[in-house]
Amino acid sequence: GEFGGFGGRHVPEPLLEPLDDLADAFDEIAKSEAFHEEFRGILESYAGRPTPLYHAENLSEAWGADIYLKREDLLHGGAHKINNCVGQALLAEKAGKERLIAETGAGQHGTATAMVGALFGIPTEIYMGKKDVERQRMNVFRMRLMGAEVNEVTQGGAGLADAVDVALEDFAANMEDTHYLVGSVVGPDPFPRMVREFQSVIGHEAREQFLEATGELPDACVACVGGGSNAIGLFHAFRDDDVAFYGGEGGGEGADSTRHAAPLDEGHEGVIHGMKTRVIDDDVEVHSVSAGLDYPGVGPEHAMFRELGRAEYRGITDEEAMAAFRDLSEAEGIIPALETSHGLALARQLAEEGEHDSILVNLSGRGDKDMEQAAELFDLA
Numbered sequence: 001g002e003f004g005g006f007g008g009r010h011v012p013e014p015l016l017e018p019l020d021d022l023a024d025a026f027d028e029i030a031k032s033e034a035f036h037e038e039f040r041g042i043l044e045s046y047a048g049r050p051t052p053l054y055h056a057e058n059l060s061e062a063w064g065a066d067i068y069l070k071r072e073d074l075l076h077g078g079a080h081k082i083n084n085c086v087g088q089a090l091l092a093e094k095a096g097k098e099r100l101i102a103e104t105g106a107g108q109h110g111t112a113t114a115m116v117g118a119l120f121g122i123p124t125e126i127y128m129g130k131k132d133v134e135r136q137r138m139n140v141f142r143m144r145l146m147g148a149e150v151n152e153v154t155q156g157g158a159g160l161a162d163a164v165d166v167a168l169e170d171f172a173a174n175m176e177d178t179h180y181l182v183g184s185v186v187g188p189d190p191f192p193r194m195v196r197e198f199q200s201v202i203g204h205e206a207r208e209q210f211l212e213a214t215g216e217l218p219d220a221c222v223a224c225v226g227g228g229s230n231a232i233g234l235f236h237a238f239r240d241d242d243v244a245f246y247g248g249e250g251g252g253e254g255a256d257s258t259r260h261a262a263p264l265d266e267g268h269e270g271v272i273h274g275m276k277t278r279v280i281d282d283d284v285e286v287h288s289v290s291a292g293l294d295y296p297g298v299g300p301e302h303a304m305f306r307e308l309g310r311a312e313y314r315g316i317t318d319e320e321a322m323a324a325f326r327d328l329s330e331a332e333g334i335i336p337a338l339e340t341s342h343g344l345a346l347a348r349q350l351a352e353e354g355e356h357d358s359i360l361v362n363l364s365g366r367g368d369k370d371m372e373q374a375a376e377l378f379d380l381a
């Protein structure tokens with residue numbers, strides 16, 4: 001397949017036909033000029049695209065390399081997630097679906113799904129682990145405020161992977177009228193390539209803006225990696241360029257610890273949620289300080305990029321991410337999401353290693369959702 005030996009459709013037989021129908025709808029509808037116009041129009045007037053490419057001069061001074069930030073944190077809802085949700089909601093509407101379901105961890109994808117559910121007038125149900133409901137309370141309230149039902153998942157580790165399990169069961173039982181709005185470049189085909197298509201608006205804009213601002217391409221593109229959608233969304237436009245790719249995973253308590261979410265850095269090949277990819281080892285408990293990276297698998301295209309050496313992935317520990325969270329807040333007056341902070345921490349490592357002079361970082365989301373949790377982590381009184 002497209003991702004080397006990774007990806008595919010590792011699902012029970014009854015799901016194969018609906019996935020075929022979805023792939024046909026995507027190839028026929030989402031690739032049409034009319035769809036693209038509508039998609040871009042909503043992203044512009046509703047979500048706030050294009051997002052700025054910001055040259056973070058104070059941070060560049062502090063870290064010793066030219067740091068540019070792609071400001072997906074400024075989108076409606078506060079993260080890149082809305083790009084994918086608008087695309088999939090448009091597709092679901094044209095396919096005549098009467099219900100949207102989604103998984104969420106950080107609550108950003110859940111919030112974005114609730115937004116498009118409200119916008120398109122489609123009843124919406126979000127599955128969210130109890131552990132994440134408790135650490136992203138503001139987003140739970142936002143989803144309900146917009147009319148979505150938030151279904152608290154308590155099975156297994158009550159986390160993101162468990163929310164995906166339950167969402168997949170719902171989809172299998174209700175596929176006639178329900179669209180499962182998958183929140184990252186994960187799951188069985190066509191989800192990884194569909195989410196990539198919708199998120200690639202990020203990279204296409206950033207490439208043009210970077211050339212416009214500097215007359216050349218960046219030495220490196222950096223992003224945090226949970227399922228991998230904001231990273232792929234940035235990387236895709238640069239795939240044929242001589243630009244290095246780096247992904248910062250949820251390194252939790254350390255790559256050699258038994259609590260992390262870094263399958264690319266410290267895992268093995270395996271099948272999860274309908275895709276052949278890389279997963280964390282069996283003796284590891286999935287953990288990240290950031291709910292959106294707290295996932296034991298990763299998108300198959302990243303597993304391929306790692307195998308080909310097209311991208312380098314590093315586990316970024318909770319502590320390293322929290323340090324970068326504060327660095328950006330203090331240096332530029334921009335508070336990143338805890339997920340995003342893993343990409344920033346990786347950019348800092350690269351700047352200090354002196355390999356690259358210009359580094360483009362995807363600022364995948366803002367930290368408003370993390371204020372309660374961060375206030376517990378840092379005593380700033």
Ligand SMILES: CC/C=C(/N=C/c1c(COP(=O)(O)O)cnc(C)c1O)C(=O)O
Pocket residue numbers: 079080081103104105106107108109110160182183184185224225226227228229230231291292293337339340364365366
């Ligand atoms: C789909 C589950 C992931 C969620 N969020 C992931 C996330 C991520 C990681 O997701 P990917 O870009 O798909 O790796 C990065 N930045 C922010 C601000 C995020 O919220 C969510 O539910 O909100």
